[in-house]
Amino acid sequence: MATPPFPQPLEQLLLQTRRAHLATADAPGDPHVVPVVFVYVGGDLYIPIDAKPKSVAQRRLKRIRNLRENPRAALLIDHYDEDWSRLGFLLIHAAAEIAPLADCSPAVGEALRRKYPHYRQPAMLPAEALVVRLRPRRYHAWGVFAQPEERQRPT
Secondary structure (H helix, E strand, O other): OOOOOOOHHHHHHHHHOOOEEEEEEOOOOOEEEEEEOOEEEOOEEEEEEOOOOOOOOHHHOHHHHHHHHOOEEEEEEEEOOOOHHHOEEEEEEEEEEEEEHHHOOHHHHHHHHHHOHHHHOHHHOOOOOEEEEEEEEEEEEEEOOOOHHHHOOOO
């Protein structure tokens, strides 16, 4: 079941936000959350596993192992402010796939290099780098990210 397209303000949020948190769980359901960078292309979200130093090989990262065992994930974008009337989050539940960057549309690599200058160095984002593709299934926007009709719903 695919999610309906995001409303325009949430699409802008996805295009402009530079960091989010990826939540995965292994087969028994133990959670794992990591900060990630991402791009929004063609209705899907793409998270690169780049060449920054890692403690293990790409394919052995906990998030990759989890997604191979359990291809469901969530991406959280949040906003904190000392003025709590300005709090908000966007939580996206998605089906995940893992593939090398070379197997993705060229638009994905272009978007990553445009949004994150470090990726303009070929060694940081080689064609064989793994990419997690999130296909949104549903989402929940709250606070400053909620659409006007959602803000007016009784709780």
